[in-house]
Amino acid sequence: MKLAVTIPAYNEEKTIPNVIREIRELKPDDFEGKIDDIKIIVVNDGSKDNTARVAKEAGADIVVSFRRNRGLARAFRQGIETALEIGADIIVNIDADGQYNAKEIPKLVKPILDGKADIVLGSRFKGWIEYMPMQKRIGNKIATWVTRIASGFPTSDAQTGFRAFSRDAAMRLHVLADYTYVQETIIQANHYGLKIVEVPVQFRKRQGDGKSRLISNIFGYAKRAGMIILRSYRDYNPLKVFGIVGAIFIIVGLYFGWRVLSYYYTTGSVGSRLPSAILATLLLIIGVQTVVLGLLADMLKSQRMLLDDVLYRLKKLEYEKKE
Ligand SMILES: Nc1nc2c(ncn2[C@@H]2O[C@H](COP(=O)(O)OP(=O)(O)OP(=O)(O)O)[C@@H](O)[C@H]2O)c(=O)[nH]1
Numbered sequence: 001m002k003l004a005v006t007i008p009a010y011n012e013e014k015t016i017p018n019v020i021r022e023i024r025e026l027k028p029d030d031f032e033g034k035i036d037d038i039k040i041i042v043v044n045d046g047s048k049d050n051t052a053r054v055a056k057e058a059g060a061d062i063v064v065s066f067r068r069n070r071g072l073a074r075a076f077r078q079g080i081e082t083a084l085e086i087g088a089d090i091i092v093n094i095d096a097d098g099q100y101n102a103k104e105i106p107k108l109v110k111p112i113l114d115g116k117a118d119i120v121l122g123s124r125f126k127g128w129i130e131y132m133p134m135q136k137r138i139g140n141k142i143a144t145w146v147t148r149i150a151s152g153f154p155t156s157d158a159q160t161g162f163r164a165f166s167r168d169a170a171m172r173l174h175v176l177a178d179y180t181y182v183q184e185t186i187i188q189a190n191h192y193g194l195k196i197v198e199v200p201v202q203f204r205k206r207q208g209d210g211k212s213r214l215i216s217n218i219f220g221y222a223k224r225a226g227m228i229i230l231r232s233y234r235d236y237n238p239l240k241v242f243g244i245v246g247a248i249f250i251i252v253g254l255y256f257g258w259r260v261l262s263y264y265y266t267t268g269s270v271g272s273r274l275p276s277a278i279l280a281t282l283l284l285i286i287g288v289q290t291v292v293l294g295l296l297a298d299m300l301k302s303q304r305m306l307l308d309d310v311l312y313r314l315k316k317l318e319y320e321k322k323e
């Protein structure tokens with residue numbers, strides 16, 4: 001079996017050689033002899049430093065370089081595609097900053113080798129965290145909680161960058177975002193009935209200059225990740241989302257409408273309740289429109305499901321040929 005390790009990297013020349021070296025130290029015995037080939041794929045996302053060169057020198061098998069910075073999710077998707085192209089049976093994603101310990105890759109891969117999982121998440125919160133600033137800890141907890149609700153999967157660490165995917169799971173996921181892939185993949189995976197398992201992992205302090213490449217501002221991250229989560233949730237549950245919003249408008253509209261009507265029945269005129277009458281009409285129209293929008297969106301969801309299935313089958317055909 002072939003294992004591909006994908007490393008998305010943006011300006012990580014100081015830390016990536018060590019990550020690659022740690023992966024190179026893994027032996028087939030570490031995988032109970034079930035893995036005989038390990039390929040390292042680095043996706044250099046338009047780095048301004050020498051990430052590509054040092055990665056190659058350190059022993060990366062493939063370095064894919066984007067000419068300009070296109071975002072972590074795009075780089076992740078590229079890593080998966082390249083791994084599928086070279087015929088990987090299992091794909092592990094690890095960050096380039098050395099925070100995850102590559103020695104734990106066998107542990108991450110085991111549930112897939114044993115046929116017990118399609119996707120394995122390395123959970124830092126179930127494992128050991130050397131250093132995580134308080135605001136990131138809180139941010140992680142909140143984003144994890146939101147992802148739990150949106151995906152229906154009780155993850156303990158939705159933001160982990162240390163993950164393993166079976167070949168089939170990798171073909172099932174179609175990441176749409178460009179900024180981050182972490183929450184969207186969990187939402188999609190659970191939606192498609194893929195089996196997700198979590199294993200505890202170590203999380204070390206960031207090496208090199210210590211500065212996050214992805215998160216310059218925690219609020220900016222929350223906004224962008226929040227939008228991605230909301231969007232995936234809406235795409236998979238349009239009736240629920242639009243239905244709830246529409247229902248709120250309708251209920252408030254009915255309340256004002258009822259007040260106007262009861263006034264009208266007792267006094268015989270709408271009189272001073274005219275503004276309420278207009279408001280009620282508006283709210284009811286908006287509410288009904290929103291529900292209708294939900295019905296339309298639900299039809300789009302059916303299309304999306306079909307497209308997803310077509311894409312999955314297409315990927316299967318496309319990548320099978322090259323094996
Ligand atoms: N392709 C790509 N990768 C990125 C980008 N930003 C960050 N990365 C990589 O994504 C991984 C995670 O980014 P980090 O900056 O470590 O984010 P983090 O681990 O959530 O934050 P820290 O705890 O501060 O390290 C690293 O391997 C980065 O090199 C980007 O714009 N494009």
Ligand SMILES: [Mg+2]
Binds near residue numbers: 095097099206
């Ligand atoms: Mg990091």
